[in-house]
Each structure stands twice: as structure tokens, then as C-alpha cells.
Amino acid sequence: MSAVIAKVNAVNSEPPVEREQLPAEVMYEVERHLIREARLLDEERLRYWYENYLTEDIHYSMPVEVSRYRREKGTPLPGSNPGAGAFNDNYEFLGMRITRLETGLVWMEDPRNAIRRFLTNIDAEYAEDGSGEVIAYSNFMVYRNRRQRDQNITYGNKVDRLRKVDGKWRCCQRTIHMDQRVILDKNVYFFL
Amino acid sequence: MKDLSALIQENGAVQDRSIYWDEDIYELEQERIFARSWLFLTHESQIPLPGDFVTTRMGEDEVIVSRHSDGSLQAYLNSCPHRGNQVCYAEMGNAKSFTCAYHGWAFGTDGKLTNVPLEGDTYYSDINKDRFGMQSVAQIDSFRGLIFATFDAGAPSLNEWLGDMGWYLDSFMDVPGGTELLGPSMKSILDCNWKVTVENFIGDGYHVGWAHAAALDAIKSPLSFMKGNAAFDPKDNGGIQVATRGGHGMGIIWDMAAALHVNPAYHEWLEYRGAQVREKQGERAEKLLKGHWNASIFPNCSFLHGTNTFKHWQPRGPRSIEVVTWTLVEKEMPQELKEYLAVMMMMTFGTAGMLETDDGENMEGCTGSNRGWMTRQGKIYSGMGQINEGPNSEWPGIVNEGFVAETSYRGFYRTWADMMSGKSWEEMARGDGRRSIKEVA
DSSP states (O other): OOOOOOOOOOSOOSOOOOOOBOOHHHHHHHHHHHHHHHHHHHTTOHHHHHHHSEEEEEEEEEEOOOOOOGGGTTOOOSTTOOOOEEEEEOHHHHHHHHHHHHTSOOGGGSSOOEEEEEEEEEEEEEOTTSSSOEEEEEEEEEEEEETTTEEEEEEEEEEEEEEEETTEEEEEEEEEEESOSSBSSSOOOSOO | OOOGGGSEEGGGTEEEGGGGTOHHHHHHHIIIIITTSOEEEEEGGGSOSTTEEEEEEETTEEEEEEEOTTSOEEEEESSOTTTOOOOOOOSEEEOSEEEOTTTOOEEETTSOEEEOTTHHHHSTTOOOGGGGSOOBOSEEEEETTEEEEESOTTSOOHHHHHTHHHHHHHHHHSSTTOEEEEEEEEEEEEOSOHHHHHHHHHHOOSSHHHHTHHHHHHHTOTTGGGGGGTTOOGGGOOEEEEEETTTEEEEEETTOTTTTOOOHHHHHHHHHHHHHHHHHHOHHHHHHHTSEEEEEETTTEEEEETTTEEEEEEEOSTTOEEEEEEEEEETTSOHHHHHHHHHHHHHHHSTTOTTHHHHHHHHHHHHHGGGSHHHHTSEEEOOTTGGGEEOOSSSSBEEEESSSSSHHHHHHHHHHHHHHTTOOHHHHHTOSOOBOTTTOO
């Protein structure tokens, strides 16, 4: 008897959606913006970042992606699952996280963590809705070193929605995809 | 190996540091604790339909937990009995069968072998398929939706195993509609011994004001007064800490269930549910429902009632665990409230949680320092509040009048020591002189 093998769509056969591309100077602005943002975060300028790089309607998330068989892609999870994520933050929650670090009472951050962000594969295009907002894609690597020899490297991808406010780009939506189902670090309490 | 009888001393108040580090002790834990205890698997809400399954671990053993076509709960080792390969790599889903990737042996959702490729051509049909199912657990059962299993056919029933802990749990779990775990779970790695996290949840009211000072300050909740231990008055230690027989235990702060929440909806829900619970189960149950709990169910799962956190600490060697976290809610809560509670749980005790992050660091520190040989020759201490504990006229178990104590630590380590010494179930059932619910008025 020969085995019956159910056919599943094993790779992505959908062509990418063609969206309006950014003019070269806008692309350059977006790239420099993301790279500068990473530097400010490396330098722990968290309050400045909060006030100058985000919009007050931001949704900042790092959703959990369940490891399921391909045939179940898109099948709803059981129960009333609202989804989960290490971050599922609005502007107020992000502010609270920064306030915590500002108190000086976070023993884990003293001596400080060295966190280094590497941003690459930046791509961007205009959002479909004609708002002039930009969808920016980037891959990241985050290196965290602390307490002499405790270190971890995490990889992933960011999808940002950027809006120009008073001539400056700000992030109004950030979705962070970690390429680890099990976070191999003790926490991910850092910003990307 | 060190003398087992000397690892836990002074009625559970002193632990030998080697139990957080040594490989041989850890291996013995696998045999004498994890292969005997009822272990948490999942919640019925995660596998409601026939064919639904999740994969998890019992101790270090990979298992599949499924809802079989007849509706029964099943759990079996996730390993092919042919050449040993792991069979299922998805963490959850719905399946009619599981097929091994190596030679294609297929199993039903009860773990039984259903198909052997080329059976007639290769085995000449001379194979007894009944003999080669994936190995089932010895007992599986659920308590108010929480599914547990044990590899020990001689273990007492789940209800007996939970004992008075079950009575306490009923105050918030035996409610119309029951409870639900909201997933998907968050998972992360902590380089600590599994017992360090269990003891933190079972009885550490002491660290809250100090370890979580920054989070308490930033969140601006009714618990913020405890920041930096600034306003803690020991005379006002309003709550209880309990060690129940079997190594379970909890600390409860009265009237603080919703203390980390600013949203009034949860407070309102507790009032609504509290009245029903009082009517059905009495005033004590209502008091429990409205208290904030930190609790552990022996050996390795924990929860916070009020902060809606449910944790499964899966050991991965003596110095590492996988932390699995869900949001624990009532099924009948409005979806909007569930979503709010899930967001707050992730904000506080998720993988980037404002309080979780403080704890993880300390858990690793409590383990890692034992790397040093000389350090490891020493002992550590959980003797707080011994003067203030005993059987209680109102609450079952050994009870400390005040939630900041280490009473439930000691209960956990007494049971740990009993199991490690290889005592029989009968011997253990006689242990721990304390009042059970049957003896409390």
C-alpha cells in the first residue's frame, strides 16, 4: 500500500503586492531615520526617543507566533485567544516601561546592560491608503552583554509604519517579529 | 552524592545549596519527583475539540496531549517506538493522526499505532501493532479545566494529590463557566534551577516591595505603597500564607486581587462574582476570591490569582528552565475584559514584563552563585515566620497569619525531601501535621 500524502502549500506562491515606491530622497530619509533611531536607543536616550520618534497613537507589538503545521496556517486558535506578545503596548504603556528604567531602582540595569542594535535589509514603500505614510521593513540583530560574561544575540524583523509630523518622521505602528519561538534570553525588556 | 537526608533541614527551613546545582541530584529528581508526581499539562480550553493537541514536557520527557475522537483526554510520550524519533514538532493544532518523519509510522490521537508503511512487504504482517503505540501516561485527569498526568500508576488520584489546595482553588475556579487559559503561551529560557521559581511563587511576599520597587513606582497601582519597603508595616501584614499537604502553597493578600489593575472593570467583575461565590461556597471563598494570590502547585507550576498569570516551569537540566506563560481568566468574562487582562498580564509577567524581568534576574543569580565549590558547601535559609504559624481554626493547612513569611517554602521543601527519600505514598500521606479542610470548622 502506498502512503497517501496530503498536499500542502509548502512555500509562498503569492507574488508580492506592487506598491508605490519611494523617491530616492525619501528612501534615504527613511533609512537614516531608522539608523539614527537605533543609535539613540543604543545610547539609552529613551525619553528623547519616546518624545521625538513615536506618535501618541502608536501600537508597539511583538506578537507570539505559534509553531504549527503549515496546513493549519490561518486556522484560528482554540478559545477566546486575543493573541499574546512580549509587547502589546500603546503610548502610555511604553512610557510606563521607560519610567521604570528612569527610577534607578531596576537592579538588573545597574551595572548597565550594553545593548547594540544592528539594522539591515531596510526596504520601504508607501502605504496603500494614499496617506503618504510609509511602511518600512528592516531586519535586526540585537547584541546584549551584561555582568561580565552574560550575553545574548537575538534576530528578527521589524515592520514599521512611519508618519511625517511637522517635517519629521515618527513611528505610529511597529510590529516586531522575533525569529525565536522560545525566547532564548531571560527577557526582552529593551526597545527596538 | 551527598547524604539525601541532610539536604533539607530544620523542618524545611534550611536547604543544601547542592540541590540547585548538582547533576546527580537533578537526575534523582527526574526519577523520584517528575516520574511520580501529577504534572501540569495544559488546560481543557486549549484542546476543546476531537483531534486538538498540544505538545509539552513532563519533566524532560516530550509528550503529546490530545483530545481523542471519543472526547477523552490522552497523553503519551512524543517518541516513535520504532527507532525513537520525535513524532510531532508542532506545538499545537488539530490532527487525525501523527506520522513519524523517519519511516512513516502513523499513530491515532490516542497514541496507538495505526499504520506501518509496507507492512505486508517488509514485516510480512508479522507485527503486533498493539505493542508499539506511543507510551501513554499512567493516569490523566483534569481539575476545573487544568489537565494533569502522572507516570505513576500507584499515585493517588488527582483530587487526593491536590488535597486542600483543591479546596482553595475552588474559590476562584469553581465558578459558572469555569476558567480558561488565554494563549498562545509565551516561552523563554531562564538559566536557573526549577525550584527557585517555584519557591518564589509559592511564598515570596517578602521580595515584592524591594525587587519590584521600580515597577511598583512606574505602574501607579494600589500596591505602589510597598515600593522599596517604604510603607510596609509588619503589624499590618494583612493576609495569610499557607502550606498544604503535598507541597502546594500560597500567599494571599486580602482584598488585593485587582491591585495591579487600574481598570475598574476587573474590580466590578470581582464584586459580581464574589456575591455568587459567597452564596454557593460561603464567606471564606469570597474572601479568597478577592485576595491576590501567589501560589505554586507541586512540583512545577505556579500562578498569580488577581494578576491572571499562569506559569509552567519546565526543567532543562539543573541550571535551566523553559518558562511557559499564559493568561488565566474566567470563561464567562466579557471578551473586552479578557483582552485587557491579557495585555496587563503581558505587561507585568510576560517575557518583557515589568515585574517578570526583576524576578528572572534574581532566579539566575540564586542558581549561578552555586557554581563555586566552596559556595556550594553552604546552606540557604527560609526560616521566616516560624514563630507565627500552625494549624488554624479558619483555614486548612499550616497557616501563617501574614502573607510575608516563608511557611509555604518550608512545606514545599518538606514534600521535596519526602519524595527524594523515596517514601511510599502511604508514608507521605501521613506527613505534615496540619489540619485538613475536614478538620477545620
